[in-house]
Amino acid sequence: MDGLAVAGVNRRVRWLGAAATVATLAVGGCATSGFERLPSLGVAELSGDVQVARIKVNSHFFEPNRLIVQVGVRVRLVLENDSLLAGHAFVVFAPEADLEINVYVPARQQVTVQFVPHEVGEFTFYCNINDHAERGATGTLVVVER
Numbered sequence: 001m002d003g004l005a006v007a008g009v010n011r012r013v014r015w016l017g018a019a020a021t022v023a024t025l026a027v028g029g030c031a032t033s034g035f036e037r038l039p040s041l042g043v044a045e046l047s048g049d050v051q052v053a054r055i056k057v058n059s060h061f062f063e064p065n066r067l068i069v070q071v072g073v074r075v076r077l078v079l080e081n082d083s084l085l086a087g088h089a090f091v092v093f094a095p096e097a098d099l100e101i102n103v104y105v106p107a108r109q110q111v112t113v114q115f116v117p118h119e120v121g122e123f124t125f126y127c128n129i130n131d132h133a134e135r136g137a138t139g140t141l142v143v144v145e146r
């Protein structure tokens with residue numbers, strides 16, 4: 001029973017990965033247009049009883065800015081800040097889903113945060129440093145059924 005459920009998720013994950021690749025190729029030429037960034041998709045990877053994901057934090061964006069995780073499974077999220085000087089934050093404020101994260105990532109460092117998403121849904125994440133969120137440093141954590 002469990003094995004079948006995991007296989008189904010893996011199939012969906014691969015499909016999403018392929019869709020993300022196509023989308024990235026299609027919009028490659030518009031990367032510096034200054035318009036709102038299109039979604040880039042990340043999917044947490046199950047490793048034993050945790051799901052592991054990585055997000056790059058920047059003054060203008062998160063990469064990926066749409067991260068899919070499974071409900072009820074611990075997430076180990078590695079936040080990488082490649083900025084030379086600017087610190088960034090990764091903030092989720094969704095008390096209705098028992099999900100509150102506020103992590104500071106200093107310049108040129110990476111910080112790992114762990115949490116368990118308890119509710120299915122879509123939750124905004126953003127950087128609360130200066131005007132980074134207004135400049136595009138926002139994204140969506142998508143919590144899906146197992």
Ligand SMILES: [Cu+2]
Pocket residue numbers: 058059087088089127128129132137
């Ligand atoms: Cu920032």
